[in-house]
Amino acid sequence: MKLYIVLVLFALWVPMAFCSNEPVAARVNGEEISQLRLERYFAEYLEDQGRAVASIRSPSAYKKLRTAALDALIDKELLWQEALKRGVVISDATVHNQVEQTRQAMGGAQVFARRLEDAGFDEAAYIEYTRRDLAAQQVFAQLNKEQISKAGEPDEQQVRAFFEEHRAEMSRPExxxxxxxxxxxxxxxxxxxxxxxxxxxxxxxxxxxxxxxxxxxxxxxxxxxxxxxxxxxxxxxxxxxxxxxxxxxxxxxxxxxxxxxxxxxxxxxxxxxxxxEASDVSEEQGLDMVRAYLARQKQVQARLQVLAQLRSSNRIERIDDD
The missing domain is CATH 3.10.50.40 (Chitinase A; domain 3)
Structure with missing residues (x-):
C-alpha cells in the first residue's frame, strides 16, 4: 500500500462514533458506511489511479468510478464482518509490529504522530484500523483458499487444448x-x-x-x-x-x-x-506455462467469486446509488 494513502484508508474503518451524524452512503447488515468515509476513500481511490476528481468531465465516468469506490468499501466491511463471524483474532504483537513498521516507514514516531493528528485521529484508532485490516486480509485469504480448493487443479485435457491453440503465440520470434x-x-x-x-x-x-x-x-x-x-x-x-x-x-x-x-x-x-534469437517453446515447457497461467486464472476467479458470494449472502443497502 502506498504510504501517502495509509492515513486516509484507516479512516475507512474507524469506530462509527466518529461518523454518527454523517449522511449514509450504504449499510452492510445494518452497519453504516458514511458519506464522509466514501468521500475520503473516493479521493484516494482516484489518486491511487493517477487521477483527480477535477479531471473527470463525464458524469457517467464519475458515477462509475464512485460506484467502484463504494463497492470496495462494502467489500471491506463484508470481510471485516466475516472475520468477526469466524472468530479471527489478530494478536496484539502482530498488530503492534505492523503499526511499528508503518511508523518507521513514515519517518519515525514524530512524523507518524503528526500525520495522525493532522488527519484528526489518534494512535488507538489507527491500531484498531490495523487490527481490522489484518483480520479482513486473513479471512479473505482463507476464503480464497477454500474457493480454490473447491475448483481443483486445472484439468489436463484443458491444459493440452489451450497449449495446442496458443502454441505459436508462446514461441518467441527473433x-x-x-x-x-x-x-x-x-x-x-x-x-x-x-x-x-x-x-x-x-x-x-x-x-x-x-x-x-x-x-x-x-x-x-x-x-x-x-x-x-x-x-x-x-x-x-x-x-x-x-x-x-x-x-x-x-x-x-x-x-x-x-x-x-x-x-x-x-x-x-x-x-x-x-x-x-528466435526460440520455440518445448511441449514440456509450454504445458508447464499453461498450467501456471490457468492456475493464476483460477485464483483470480476465486477472488471474484468470494466477494460475489459475500455480497449475495449479506444484506447490503446502497443509498448513494439512489
Whole structure:
C-alpha cells in the first residue's frame, strides 16, 4: 500500500462514533458506511489511479468510478464482518509490529504522530484500523483458499487444448534492441534538402566514431521522439518498423552502427544494442506455462467469486446509488 494513502484508508474503518451524524452512503447488515468515509476513500481511490476528481468531465465516468469506490468499501466491511463471524483474532504483537513498521516507514514516531493528528485521529484508532485490516486480509485469504480448493487443479485435457491453440503465440520470434538518431526530411523535399540532411547525419556519425556516446548524441541531435530516451527503441521483431529501417537494423551485428539509412521520414543512424534469437517453446515447457497461467486464472476467479458470494449472502443497502 502506498504510504501517502495509509492515513486516509484507516479512516475507512474507524469506530462509527466518529461518523454518527454523517449522511449514509450504504449499510452492510445494518452497519453504516458514511458519506464522509466514501468521500475520503473516493479521493484516494482516484489518486491511487493517477487521477483527480477535477479531471473527470463525464458524469457517467464519475458515477462509475464512485460506484467502484463504494463497492470496495462494502467489500471491506463484508470481510471485516466475516472475520468477526469466524472468530479471527489478530494478536496484539502482530498488530503492534505492523503499526511499528508503518511508523518507521513514515519517518519515525514524530512524523507518524503528526500525520495522525493532522488527519484528526489518534494512535488507538489507527491500531484498531490495523487490527481490522489484518483480520479482513486473513479471512479473505482463507476464503480464497477454500474457493480454490473447491475448483481443483486445472484439468489436463484443458491444459493440452489451450497449449495446442496458443502454441505459436508462446514461441518467441527473433528480436533486436536498437537505438537511432533521426534527421527529418520533409515530404517532397528537393534534392539539396535531402543531401543537406544526409551531410548532417554523416557529421554526427563521424563525431560518434571519434568517441562521442551514441545515446548522449541522440539526446541532443536526434529529431525523433525517442531522443529523450537516448534514441532507444527497445526490442522489436521483424514487421514492426519501416522496411528500409528494418532491413538495415537486422543486418547489423551487436555494437555496430549503420551507414545513413533513408526512410520516408528522413535519414537515420542505427545502433544495434542486442539481438535475441528466435526460440520455440518445448511441449514440456509450454504445458508447464499453461498450467501456471490457468492456475493464476483460477485464483483470480476465486477472488471474484468470494466477494460475489459475500455480497449475495449479506444484506447490503446502497443509498448513494439512489
Amino acid at each position: 528480436e533486436i534492441q536498437a537505438s537511432h538518431i533521426l534527421i527529418k526530411v520533409p515530404q517532397g523535399a528537393d534534392a539539396s534538402t535531402v543531401a543537406s540532411a544526409r551531410l548532417r547525419l554523416e557529421a554526427i556519425r563521424k563525431k560518434i566514431g571519434q568517441g562521442a556516446d551514441f545515446q548522449s548524441v541522440a539526446r541532443t541531435d536526434s529529431e525523433d521522439a525517442s531522443s529523450s530516451q537516448g534514441g532507444d527503441l527497445g526490442y522489436f521483431p521483424r514487421g514492426r518498423m519501416m522496411p528500409e529501417f528494418e532491413a538495415a537494423a537486422f543486418a547489423l551485428a551487436p555494437g555496430a552502427i549503420s551507414e545513413p539509412v533513408r526512410t520516408a521520414v528522413g535519414w537515420h543512424l542505427i545502433y544495434l544494442q542486442n539481438r535475441m
